[in-house]
Amino acid sequence: MSGRDALTTWVLRFYVVLVFGFIFMPIVASVIFSFNSQRFPTVPLGSFTTEWYTAILNDPDIWEAARTSILVSLSTSVLATFIGFCTAYTDYRFKFRYKYGFLALALLPPTIPLIIMALAMLAWFAKIGISGQVWSIIAAHTVLTIPFAMAIIRLRLNEMDESLEAAAWNLGASEWRAVKEVIIPFAKPAIISSMCLTAAVSFDEFAVAWFVSGLNKTIPVVILEIVTGNIDPQVNAIGSFVFLVSMTLVVLAQILFMTKGKRRTVTP
Amino acid sequence: MGTKETEKKKRGFETFAVVWRVPLIAWQTVFFLGPLLFMVAMSFFVVKNYRMREAFEFVSWAKMLGRHTFWDAYGYTLLLAVCSTVIVSLIAFPAAYALAFKTSATVRRWAIFLLVVPFFTSYLVRIFSWYVVLAESGPVNSVLGFFGLGPFTMLNTMFGTMVGYATLTLPLVVILQTVSLANIDNRFIEAAHNLGCGAFRTIHAVIVPMAKTGLVIAALFCFILSFGDFVSPYYLGGSKPPTLAILIIDTTKSGQQWPRAAVVAVMMMLTLFTVAFSSIWYAYRKRGSR
Incomplete structure (x- = not known):
């Protein structure tokens, strides 16, 4: 019986490895193909090459798109994290009428398909006269990323001892000062990790960016346009670069978020 | 005077509380609810000579759902x-x-x-x-x-x-x-x-x-x-x-x-x-x- 149990356990663990293999296969394959000389990669692989990287480095359109992407994701991360913080603090501190409606406003965007958001925003921006600008992408991406920012900061505030803020008031701090001196320092790891995550989401988003960007293309939009044309291994090179950026941001965010060791060492 | 003081403080509290709600409500109204509601409205607009005109007609609905x-x-x-x-x-x-x-x-x-x-x-x-x-x-x-x-x-x-x-x-x-x-x-x-x-x-x-x-x-x-x-x-x-x-x-x-x-x-x-x-x-x- 126990022998059979052990066998089941190992079979299941092997299955988990297979599932992870499936999930990470495209990422690994893309990186391998980016260094592979074949235009249509297959097994056995061709020879090692960096020509795809050279090609994208010499492409001014890619540089332009990279600049736009960085501007968009940085602005988005600051805006979304600011709004996310205000929302998380409101949820943490206050009870009021229509609070559920308020929270729904923050958390609903991810449940609406991106293509629908894209169409709605395209039409709306055309209507209010700010279509086709970098700002339109930033505005749209902020809506999409607020829920992530809010959730991360809210989870962090959950771990805070409620009496800390009250103690600051009793010591004569105004409410504003208490936020500045107690809440923000405590939430700081979550704030930074929220900035990383929201930047990562914005950096990879293509549907909404494709619809509203006009001539200001971001990297994913350029990828989308190349892919629609034909097989071009340059995509793997750009893709590997994009993976590197977003995975660094995500891993950084998670490491920051998981450091809970210093929970109680908030200095007043 | 004491009551005035607390009243003032109370009002101060409310401003403080409301300020934290404003960013989300403002942003999501303009860039989330606005677009979605406009899109619903847009489904009733009409297109003539490649130009979209604001209206309340069921032309597009009939066209799409009849296909x-x-x-x-x-x-x-x-x-x-x-x-x-x-x-x-x-x-x-x-x-x-x-x-x-x-x-x-x-x-x-x-x-x-x-x-x-x-x-x-x-x-x-x-x-x-x-x-x-x-x-x-x-x-x-x-x-x-x-x-x-x-x-x-x-x-x-x-x-x-x-x-x-x-x-x-x-x-x-x-x-x-x-x-x-x-x-x-x-x-x-x-x-x-x-x-x-x-x-x-x-x-x-x-x-x-x-x-x-x-x-x-x-x-x-x-x-x-x-x-x-x-x-x-x-x-x-x-x-x-x-x-x-x-x-x-x-x-x-x-x-x-x-x-x-x-x-x-x-x-x-x-x-x-x-x-x-x-x-x-x-x-x-x-x-x-x-």
Whole structure:
């Protein structure tokens, strides 16, 4: 019986490895193909090459798109994290009428398909006269990323001892000062990790960016346009670069978020 | 004077409280609710001579809903999303089961950590990668050919679309299932074993019912993501017939038929709301009566 149990356990663990293999296969394959000389990669692989990287480095359109992407994701991360913080603090501190409606406003965007958001925003921006600008992408991406920012900061505030803020008031701090001196320092790891995550989401988003960007293309939009044309291994090179950026941001965010060791060492 | 002081303080409190709400309400009203409501309104606008005019007419609704193409796309999208939900949930379950019951808490944490990563990486590039991998002369077929099998046509088939959907949804579904399974009190499972339940009976009679809410929510997320995705059915599925998301793109990008695209979008939202509310109702239904 126990022998059979052990066998089941190992079979299941092997299955988990297979599932992870499936999930990470495209990422690994893309990186391998980016260094592979074949235009249509297959097994056995061709020879090692960096020509795809050279090609994208010499492409001014890619540089332009990279600049736009960085501007968009940085602005988005600051805006979304600011709004996310205000929302998380409101949820943490206050009870009021229509609070559920308020929270729904923050958390609903991810449940609406991106293509629908894209169409709605395209039409709306055309209507209010700010279509086709970098700002339109930033505005749209902020809506999409607020829920992530809010959730991360809210989870962090959950771990805070409620009496800390009250103690600051009793010591004569105004409410504003208490936020500045107690809440923000405590939430700081979550704030930074929220900035990383929201930047990562914005950096990879293509549907909404494709619809509203006009001539200001971001990297994913350029990828989308190349892919629609034909097989071009340059995509793997750009893709590997994009993976590197977003995975660094995500891993950084998670490491920051998981450091809970210093929970109680908030200095007043 | 004392009362004045407290009154002032109270009002101060209220300003303080309201200030924190303003950014979200302002931003989401202008850039989230505004666009969505405008899109619903837009479905009643009319297009004449390639120019859109604000109106309240049912022209686009009649045009779209009276077409076979729309209903074909609708049925096909629904079919794909349901298949994806069922297949991905079934593939995820043994993995979630193993992570929840057959590994230590540390391994589980690391596994979830790893599963979060792809969710934030470029979905588009991952699909392109599959496009190369699954090609007629690609790596998978050449490995299979080594064993004398194939070549198989995997691109432009439903299989290709499913691979794409799984790439998008599997990590999230495994996470949600693992969390809901790990929350089950182990004593119930031990009790089932002690009462003579085999592994499968335990899963069927104890684990699945107890984790029902989480499993249904995971499936719901899978459905929502698959239903709205256009990348997998387009690049891996060959977009024949098109799905609703592809229909929106085609209608928007070619010509100025935004109102018709809005009709498709509103129909998609109505479908998603119906599915979401009924599955949430189903997920929480039995809990109260137990």
